[in-house]
Amino acid sequence: MAENKILNDLNTSLAGENEDTQKGKFLTFHLAKEDYGIEIRYVTEIIGIQKITEVPDMPAFVKGVINLRGKVVPVMDVRTRFGMPTRDYDDRTCIIVVDVDDKSVGLVVDKVNEVADIPDHQIEPPPRTNRESTRYIQGLGKIGNEVKILLNVQRLLFSDELTMPGEM
């Protein structure tokens, strides 16, 4: 129930944002041992984990589709997308529904934290590594001592590292 309250609060604060106030705001979430953030303008809502219908013939990170109030929304497991070991979903697992180019996609994350302000000057460019998953990183945001890995949603969704069937 406590989890529900957090989700409700987050959703309420999401609904209150408009384009002007969205700038510099990131929704932060937890994945494995790190905190991540995505620009809030992409986020439409956050829901608890629910039954996902598998779709055959999809890349592994596309878990399937869910019913979001009558809308069929595909769901991506961000852990699988980053090649991290999978973990069983529990009651803290959340689906962040993002909307990019009018396409809604759900992102499965371990836990949602909060909406945080990270001004531009607190954001460092992405580190230079040769790791595969770096390409999804937009920058590193600093809040005091904490570091949030800020993700590029566009690339997270559409990076053609794995071509989606049907997009060929």
Add this chain to the structure above:
Amino acid sequence: MSNDISSDQIEIILEFVQESRDMIDQLEPIIIELGQSCQKGDCWDILGCQNADCHRQGHSLSLPCWLDTGYIGNGKQTCPHGSSEQDCKKCAIFQKTNGNIETINAIFRLFHSMKGSAGFLDLVHLAAVAHAAESLLDLVRSGKIQMDASHVDLLCQSCDFAKEALELVESEYNDQATAAIAMDVTARLKRAAEEALERVNQVEPVTAATVTESEPETYSPPRQEPEPEDAGAPKDAAMQCFELEITPEMVERFTQEADELLQSAEQGLLQWTEAKPGPDVIASLFRNIHSFKGNCGFFGYSDLERLSHQMESVLDLVKSGKELANPNPADTLLICLDVLRVAVADVSDGGNGKIATLTTYQQQLDALMGVQAKAGAVMPRAAVPPAPVAPPIVPSQPKPAAKDQPAPEPVKTQPPAAPTKPAAPKPASVAPLAPPAAAGSAKAATKRQDLRVDLDKLDQLINLIGEMVIAENMLIHNPDIVGLELENFHKAGQQMSKLVRELQEIAMTIRMIPVSGLFRRMIRLVHDLSLKAGKKVELVLSGEDTEVDKTVIETITDPLVHLIRNSLDHGLEPPAERLQAGKPEKGVVRLSARHEEGQVWIAIEDDGRGLNRDKILAKAISRGMIEGDGSDLSDKAIYSLIFQAGFSTADTITDVSGRGVGMDVVKQNIEKIKGKIEVTSKPGKGTRMILRIPLTLGIIDGMMVRVGDTKCIVPTLTIREAFRPVDEAITITPDGQELARVRENFYPVIRLHEVLAKEPQSHELSEGILILLDYQDKGICLFVDEILGQQQTVIKGLSDYIGNVRWVSGCTILGDGEVCLILDVGHLVEMFDMKEALGA
């Protein structure tokens, strides 16, 4: 201009536009009906009048009887068949020769209300035209003049004008720009009325044709296009009727579209100058030029039409793999393209699109095709000045007087200028004659109350209802109340379930609209085409009340236009030929719709000459589309060849059809909505095309099946039967393929759990269920654990993000909120065939 209009006013104006569009949609068929109800006839003949004293007896007089011996106007009041003006108007002769009074009244009322609303909104020009049309009708109605074909044409033109004006009103909120045309149309309507009155007074036989022909000099909008070569009276009359419709607005759209087409053609050609491109590029080039030609033909720019026609012919040769005199015609084509472009620019500046050096280019193209002496072919480029210099257009005649008047139209600047209106240009491939599919214009054949609703809102509603069904389930089967004795709660719950079901059923039907709106648009098409082709055609509509999904209607509009055009152009014979064949002079095209086998069948039938099997076969063999002599092919297989791209048996290619593009469009559109086309034809008797279309794209009957813990929906339409197999019915081939025997046939078994990569309840066929699926006469047996039941399912697309998934045609949301995939049976069968082919 529109700045000082408040948003309230805008809303009123937009509402007016919508309403008027509906009105015009209604109006057109009625006007045409009126035209048809007017027939020549003599009073003594129709009534069997024996009155020998009457001077009309035995004569065909041009003065209608009610004005001569009757009781209307200055009639001599000697006719024994009536005694008052009322009697005359009710008289069979009046009804027959001057149109049905009811029909006239209906048209009159519509024009009248348009006039009223337009006047109220200060749309003076629209009001003026409506007023003039109304006055003309009033004369007819009161019997002061006799109705003739030119009046019907004029009324149609008034409708066209109104349509154009409405479009303008929609974007500009006033109709200032239509002033010139409005004056012209009004003047023509007035003159027609005056002339008809005069005719009645002078009792001079004046035929309809001379009336229309005596007028052209007096009006000016962009039609100064003599048609020297297109001889033939009916055609001329038709051309005139078309020219009238051309407003500056349309010319602007024409030039914009032409520019786009030429540009895209140019890209293709440029590619070609380097190396011969693939067939798709050529095909798209061909299509571009074809559409361009069509538009030019429609607007009567005959030079442009002729040149592009020839370019098209060249491309056709290339397409069919023939050798050209010059292996790379791209340069020559580019030069011609530039000529076209300059001419189009001329048109957009108010010119007439003439190409002075037309013959030079034509010769070049002929040379390419090897039609003429080699001389031209040897050095096609040297013979002509380079492109930019090339097209010395006939100096455009002094701008028509109308142009100088207040504001006929901000004179078009450059053709490529961004469209000033949000309205999208008409799709190029569509025949220019096709009236644009006005959104939401469908009207029931019978009077009924309609409410215009935003489609998005509707979809939201339907989604919400779907959600409610789920919520209701969750409420009634809520784990919190399980085991409690709640008699009243359950009663209330049942009541609610029932209501929710009903609600859902109604919601399903909301998206369905009758086909009547679509059918009625065809009336105009047939009317125009029959004039143009000089054929007499009657269009018979039936089953207009049949309801189909809105999206289906939108998708089949183009195919229907193409099919009807084909029927008229190729199917029906000219009157003389029909008489020779012992058929009535007037051809009949039947357009009908009905529900059948859970689908909608839309049939287009004509009683023309039918498809020529031998000719199709010969053409197909010459194109290498089939092997052998084709004697083993069924009629059905041969007829289906006509839907191949680029296939046409037409000996001559007219500007309406004959290139083999249209049928390809038909097929593609129908396939898009998972429909089928069936062609039957009897030589000499006619052709029938049936479009079999799923009732709605949104809902299917589905059978829910289960494999392990996964559920899937199989469309019920594809299921022939389901059974639990006994071991003896299963045969396994040496390569491991299981075959199930159903009576005398063997069908391959596909295990659904393998397709979905799931763990089934049991691997033993005898412990599950086999479902015999039928797709295009190919059968397969699908192995599942069990069948859960049948249900109506609302189809939803899988997200764009996922794209197309093999074996899955969509998904649906079940009562418990879970998403369930719908199997694509066609794909399953095809996959199996491919596997077979690979394995073999």
